[in-house]
Amino acid sequence: MDISIEILSERFKLLGDKTRLSILALLRERDMCVCEFVEVLHCSQPGVSQHLKKLKQANLVREYRKGHWIYYQLNKEEIPELTIYMVDIPNLKKYIDQEQVECEA
């Protein structure tokens, strides 16, 4: 594989943000919806949305709707090389419930 410096630096720039990196780390544990990120990350709802948009545009995550909520998940299949960058990302399991919680409507 021979990704250009251009593309690779953009990829790193995307990962070079605490909030986005935390989102990816959390998504390694399980799919999560926007309001969960807001709660866990102490980040505003528009803030989370904007970061998710960037991750989505870079094809690192994708979304699906489930009732009221839009869940995000890692795009592991399409970007296997993403795992290379994620080797060192800390485990954030302790900050979230293990089961995908049904938020009350």
Place this chain on the structure above:
Amino acid sequence: MDISIEILSERFKLLGDKTRLSILALLRERDMCVCEFVEVLHCSQPGVSQHLKKLKQANLVREYRKGHWIYYQLNKEEIPELTIYMVDIPNLKKYIDQEQVECEA
């Protein structure tokens, strides 16, 4: 290894720049001095210096003097995990001389 999100995002931010990423890619081939980067990267001398300073502060590179010139080299030994991030960095061998050239004084 359990690097914090804080530190890891800083590391990625550092790699998220075309010039710095190119410097690292070039240093994979051989040690180089500042004026060589200036020539190859089409970047000003102060620009190169500033980028090198950041890489040095992050302990990714180190320097040694050789006559008039200050050469930089990858800090492979101290940061083996750096190689993880560099797997995908393109090979820039074609842009430089293979031998460490003695610049005329």
Place this chain on the structure above:
DNA sequence: TGATTATATAAGTATATCGTTATATATTTG
């Protein structure tokens, strides 16, 4: 259908980052 709710977008502001120009520092060599 209308109210509610989750999420997205727009617009504005503050801050960080990069590149430039000018100047300082440090080493070599005559």
Place this chain on the structure above:
DNA sequence: CAAATATATAACGATATACTTATATAATCA
């Protein structure tokens, strides 16, 4: 020691990025 040269630093301006507030959109459910 003085001149030349490679590199580093300082100061500034331009641009990009992230955060905030306000508002729009879209789906659900009564």
